[in-house]
Amino acid sequence: MLKYILKRFLIMLVTLWVIITLTFILMVSIPGSPFNSDQSSNETIRANLEAHYNLDEPYPIQYLLYLKSIVTFDFGPSIKQPNQSVNDLLARGFPISFELGILTIIVAVISGIILGILAALRHNGVIDYLAMGIAVLGISIPNFILATLLIQQIAVTWELLPTATWSSPAHMILPITALATGPMAIIARLTRSTMLEVLTQDYIKMAKAKGLSPWKIVFKHALRNALMPVVTIMGTLLAGILTGTFVIEQIFAIPGMGKYFVESINQRDYPVIMGTTVFYSAFLIIMLFLVDIAYGILDPRIKFHRKGGE
């Protein structure tokens, strides 16, 4: 197991390096510079600024400087907000984005699994059609549309919940709903189909023949087996939720990392682009790693330390 984790860790580092390099190449190949929009600055000031941020160096040197800043976890100051370091921005934005993301995952997984189980147990019944109807809507409506609809109806027309920002639990309901509905729908559909398959297995019949309660049969015997594909798709869903946070944070004016990420690209604020990208990718890679570990916990047949099967 330890060997597996070490191996995975190395692969994660390589992945991260590839992301950093690609981001750097993309970044320097976008036309423009952080100082383009500054009308007041003349040539000399501009040259001085570029020298200050090492932007006058040749690309390979800049690249190495970036690598150094990443290794030391010091991304330097933001170009556009000179009195703030990238680390400050991350420290301020990350907890909020993390809260939004994690709550979304929890809501999506729990409600998705429950909907899926209900639909499977009442196969071809009213609950099944209702649950799958919700799921189809959830998959088809993009989160930014749903977000605007929710704001319009619930926040503006009915005035039930606040429209924006992230200051109390009541503020969190709409953004989380908007972001979680899509993943929830996917999880619900997947849980339903795998659950239907698992419920026809011999070991479920055997559990019934033991005289176990339906509750035990579903949660102890069926769900564990039905969750494997759900765990598999969690990786993709995580990436979706992560990119979804950019949009949702913009719509609800949530002061998370997503705001800095999008702004930094528009303003060519190189240190912030680099900092947020590295942070987001590292986070996603770690989450995917956790998903892989979850496999082994759910299914004892999957062993990490041994090569080949039994």
Next chain:
Amino acid sequence: MGKILEVNNLHVTFTTYGGTVKAVRGVDFHLNKGETLAIVGESGCGKSVTSNAIMRLIPNPPGKITDGSIKFKGKNLVKYSEKQMRSIRGVDISMIFQDPMTALNPTLTIGTQLMEGVIAHHGVSSNEAKRKAIEMMDLVGISNPEERLKQYPHQFSGGMRQRIVIAIALICEPDLLIADEPTTALDVTIQAQILELFEKIQIATGVSIILITHDLGVVAKIADRIAVMYAGKIIETGTKREIFYKPQHPYTRGLLNSVPRLDLKGEKLTPIDGTPPDLFSPPAGCPFTARCPFAMEVCDKVYPASKELSESHHVNCWLQDERAKQLLTAVRL
């Protein structure tokens, strides 16, 4: 010897888009305490449906017990609610399934799967349940039980898994064990071991066994009585001796003739020609008529009544009718 189970006029149908399948069409049999009854017949004749009906494990919809009674210790299980059935399943009646490779849950340890039955039904502590589980593992011949309880199904071979399935079925000390083709998925040497295990268990616990099989070799080894099923009906029942040495129904004879025998070298096997009738629209008369070499006009029209040849030997065949016997003597068959 009291009767532990009495099945009367059992009818089970399955409603599908294509129509209604009459899978079991009026089955009568009984089981005495401590004996082994084998229900024999070819695929699709309703053996498994009958056994599932006793456990009330027929998925509804599409399946339904439409008529008849299943009396277990005098109580009619057909009338039982799902909740009442739950207190019977695993405790009074247990079931062993055909394929041990799929009957165990791959994500739970053997110990969990063994113990959950006793814990659920007898409300014992997990220590007590573990003691019981180890005792059962010993009974079914699994060495090193303490260690093996912590293992998962994929760490066991097919034969070992079937032993575990048997242990699970027996852990609550049931009075009736229904074994649905328990050896079909195993190879021959393991089959013999499992059959010996059944004999050993019956001596040790006195459990009554219903053995569902299509393999007459298995039957010859452990059955006391045999019921031969065809197209949803029991067409002949008798003791093992009566069925093997004095088979009366042409179908029973056909079955026996189609078993390979070691003592008859070089002889060809005689299969039964044709296929069983379509149970969407079963024939009014004897369902075997179309394949029967002795078929008479009456066979196709009216189902023969049960004829008692001895206290234990019953057969449903027109050939047993006095009038048919005269005819047979006349043509010197």
